[in-house]
Amino acid sequence: MRRNWTPEVSAVFALALALQALLAPIQLPAQSPATPVYRDATRPANERAHDLVQRMTLDEKAAQLEDWATAIPRLGVPDYQTWSEALHGVARAGHATVFPQAIGMAATWDTEMVKQMGDVISTEARGKYNEAQREGNHRIFWGLTFWSPNINIFRDPRWGRGQETYGEDPFLTGKMGIAFIDGVQGPDAAHPKAVATSKHFAVHSGPESLRHGFDVKVSPRDLEETYLAAFRATVTDGHVKSVMCAYNAVDGMGACANKMLLEEHLKQAWGFKGFVVSDCGAIMDVTQGHKNAPDIVHAAAISLAAGTDLSCSIWEPGFNTLADAVRKGLVTEDMVTRAAERLYAARFELGMFDEPGSNPNDKIDMSQVASEEHRAEALKAAEESIVLLKNDGLLPLKNAKTIAVIGPTAELLASLEGNYNGQPVRPVTPLDGIVKQFGAENVRYAQGSSLAAGAPVPVPRTAFEGGLKAEYFATSDWTGRPVATSTEPRIDYDWVYATPVPEIHTHDYSVRWTGTIRVPAPGKYRFATETQSGFPYSPRESYRAMVDGKLVSQGKTEGETKPAEGASPTSPPHMANMAKGQFEVTFSDTNPHAFEFGYSHAGDESGGGITLSWEAPPEAQIAEAVNAAKAADVVAVFVGLSPNLEGEEMPIKIEGFSGGDRTSIDLPATQEKLLEALGAAGKPVVVVNLSGSAVALNWANQHAGAILQAWYPGVEGGTAIAKTLAGESNPAGRLPVTFYASVQDLPAFTEYAMKNRTYRYYAGKPLWGFGFGLSYSTFKYGEVKLASTSVDAGKSLTATVTVTNTSQVAGDEVVEAYLKTPQKGGPSHSLVGFQRVPLNPGESREVAIEVSPRSLSAVDDSGKRSILAGEYRLSIGSTQPQETQAKSEANFTVKGSAELPK
Incomplete structure (x- = not known):
């Protein structure tokens, strides 16, 4: 239809068409919204963190300040568990290369060795993390933020966690800590392989049973000269990206709410720019233990204000209460924002929000985990860590035809591993190492004693003549055909987050061992079963034991669970009252008896592994050991401790041990009696001590021909010890702690003044001093x-x-x-x-x-x-x-x- 426009309208329309033609060339095509800054991998981590956190609500930000950080789907943020462990190898996350415990690494006095360990850790961590991401596994211990190293000063030999440290000296501790951090974080500060954490800041070294309410009174001089020096070094020279504040209070204020520590020293004086994480549950301690705040909301507020950015709360409320604290006017939202930005800066530096494959570390796979190359590094570290304390010419063993291997740590898996450990592949015990080095036909073995009265030890291989047939089932109830069978010497296994054999591809499995059991003398034998920790989860585990075809015991080894009230919604139920199987069997003779033992694991992939232990009649064990000694040319006695006796806040309370700490540094009486009996046998004796702390080896110092301190030496510990005994490895380790003759002239364990402590101030004469070590x-x-x-x-x-x-x-x-x-x-x-x-x-x-x-x-x-x-x-x-x-x-x-x- 033709429009009848006036000339004026037609002129306007023509002008409009002309303008449209003129403007058309500069019109922009339709575009998608701009890529957010936090998604731009070319931007600095701090900018990306700022952009992301600004997009979060107050409640979302507060939820990120927890170890169990919840997901924010609308921003593409997955849930993340900040807590991972790597004290001497990636820990609690399945198989890994297990190096000597930290105190043993300190005994190497080799910073390059410690740095290499750190590099192995971050390489294996990346392999595990990459695999976990592909599987959608965001569990605790599978991340890249590691809460190691332990920089506390091992001021008193009674402290059970001293094994985790680099010893009693601030200078040595600082150098070793820097080396560890360099290895873990790598050479590129902007793109670390993993994040290291210096802990526990500060003035923290027991007692374990008091730590949640203990107030350390420390002089300004001791604080600066001893307790803070190594932490400062790891910040100013090591450039550590994270620091963990401690449970205890310092001068009345909880360490995680202590502005003197966190603000004046760490941030102002030392220039720390990373994030501060609380020890687990320490924010609750601020209110309940130290009474610095009336409730958890106020405790969270004053801890955030003091400089703590992240609360490890595990099963308790913590920084997830900060949104309420802001609404109540206790802290500002800006403070919450800044803490979240520090946390996310680290995650952006790690490449967690970049395209898969864009980071060179994304190419690291599981083939690197527990590799033969890494195992060789662990062996070298173990060799370097061994300290020769005494040698009257007995070592190396060149002319001995037969060796009696005696003692409760000779085949004790726990005393290879130490605490905060990974799961070793084919661990080599001292007995295994000596058999391989000298030949099975030249070795006589007897357990000899328990670790201590009331502390059972694994039933030794001598009780299972010919070994045990092990059958592995891909079901949790021993049904179906076994997927693998083997012959094994004893029942002492650690399969945490791993499976027993490659043929099993499920975490619901069972194992049955069958054979015979022969005891060294008639009498009553107390047995105990203990499964490996599934912390913080609760797998379903059980056992059953049969002797001569009769069921003598069966039961569950799992604990109770209940909701974790007030904790992060992604945390698991609270686990408590872990059970241990205990039973007695009376043997009327020393004949072989048919034996069967079963173990079942199901319900959750955590945990895995079991140890069958016993307390045998002491006289029978000693008699067996003396007979073995008399049939040999030389006696190698393996004594010491285990992380089941010394460690972090544990329920044990027996003679010499309480709550994880030691009440005496003497060798436990059961082992002392064994040494005396072997000494009376008249054969040359070399004593090898496996422990995470100094033991007063007074009898050995007076009577043994040689003494080795082997610490908790890791996956290849037995090989390293055997090579040292044979002279293929020349010991050069040095003590990172003083070995005192007793604690009689030491100050009280609760006293933190340095007077008469450590080599710098001790007025007495020790058995062996800090830095001591002999050589061939x-x-x-x-x-x-x-x-x-x-x-x-x-x-x-x-x-x-x-x-x-x-x-x-x-x-x-x-x-x-x-x-x-x-x-x-x-x-x-x-x-x-x-x-x-x-x-x-x-x-x-x-x-x-x-x-x-x-x-x-x-x-x-x-x-x-x-x-x-x-x-x-x-x-x-x-x-x-x-x-x-x-x-x-x-x-x-x-x-x-x-x-x-x-």
Whole structure:
């Protein structure tokens, strides 16, 4: 239809068409919304974290400040469990390479070895994380934020968790901590392989049974000189990305709400930019234990305000109450926002929100986990960690034809693993290592004793002549055909988050062992079954035991569960009252008896593994051991402890042990009696001690021909010990703690003053001092050459010394440098440098030690650190100057003085 427009309208229409044609070329096509900054992998992590957190509601932000961080689907944020462990290998997440316990790694005095361990950890962690992401597994212990290393000072040998530390000295602890962090986090600070966490900040080292309410009273001097120094090093030099605050209070205020620690020192003085996480349940301790707040909401508020960013609450309320705290005006939302941004900056740095495959670490797969290459590193670490405490020429064992292997730690899996451990593949016990090294036909074995009265040990292989037939079922009730069979020496297994054999592809499985059992003497035998922890989950586990075809015991080993009221909604039910199977069998003879034992695991993939232990008549065990000793040329006695006796807050209370700590550092009486009986047999005795702490080996020091300290040596521990006994490995480890003769002249365990503690202040004579360790080689030190005999305050000093291997045996020498300052009432001397040096027979090497201004400094009673003018003495040698002739010393002068920062 033709429109009848007026000329004016037609003119306007024509103009409009002209304008449309003119503007058409510059019109933009329709576009999708811009990519959010937090999704842009080219942007810095802090910017991405800021953008993401700004998009969250207050309640969503508060939920992210929990270890069980909930998902936010509208933002594409998955749930994440921040808690993972990696003290000496990836822990609690299935098979992994298990290195020596941290205290053993400290005994290597080899920072490169510790760094290599850290690199293995982060590599295996990436393999596990990548696999878990593909499977949709967001469980605890499968992440990339690791709550290690433990930087606390092992001030008292009674502390059960001292095994997790790098010893009693702040300088050694700092260097080892930095090396661990370097290995775990990797060389690229903006793109770490994993996140390390220095814990437990600060002044934390027992007692375990008091930690939730214990208030540490510490002098300004001890705080600065001893308790904070290593933490500072891991922040300022190690650039650790996370710090964990402790359970205890310091001067009345809970560590996680303590502004002196978190604000004044950590953030202001040291410039820490990472995130602070509470120890698990420590925010609840702020209110319930330390009474610093009337309830959990106020406790969360003052902890956030003090500088804690993340609450590990596990089964309790914590920072998930912060939204209420904001609404009540206790803290601002900006404070919640800043804490969440610090947490998410770390996650963005780890590449958790980038496209899969865009990060080189995404290519690491499970083939790296517990690989043969990594196993070789663990063996090398175990060899380096062994300390030779005494040798009257008995070692190495060159002429012995038969060896009696005696003692409760000779085939004890727990004493290979230590605590906070991964699950080793084909672990080598000391007995296994010696059999392989010297030949089964040359070895006589007897268990000899329990670890301590009331502490059962695994039923030894000698009770199961010919071994046990093991049948593995892919069902939880021993039905169907077994998918695998084997012959095994005993029942002592750790399968946490792993499966027993490759043929089983389900976490609902069962195992049946059959054979015969023969006891060393007639009598009553108390048996116990203990399953591996499924923490924090509760798998269904059970056992049954039969002797001579009769059921003697059966039962469940799982605990009770109940809802975790007030905790994060993604946390599992609370687990409590874990059960242990216990039963008695009376044997009237020493004949073989038909034996069957079954274990069932189902319900959850966590946990896995069981140990069948016993308490046998002590006289029968000793008699069996003496007979084995008399039939051998030399006796190797394996004594010590286990992480079931010393460790973190545990219910044990028997003679010598309480709550995870030790009430005595003597070798337990059962083992002491065994040593005395073996000594009376008249054969040469070498004592090998496996423990995570110093043991007063007084009888061994007086009577044994040789003593080795092997710590908790990891997956290849038995191989390392056997190679050392045979002389294929030359020991060069050094003690990272003082071995006292007793605790009689030590201060009370609850006393944190450093007076008469550790090598720097102890006034007595120890069995073996910090830094002590012998070798099959001998070494000579040349004259110490100083870069200058006069140093300006604030400058470093370089010293060089020539070290020569004067023996016919290649070996490592650990060169240790100690400094005595002019401070009145200061330490007797302090470690200021060390280096582990390999030397061939007759070889000499010049070793340079740089003494930093901080190592030259002293701390006064007010806590002020400064370099003093005056005369200094530097001693370089095999150990502390008073304990060795292999040393060289020199004096120098510092001109002027200089105050150093906190």
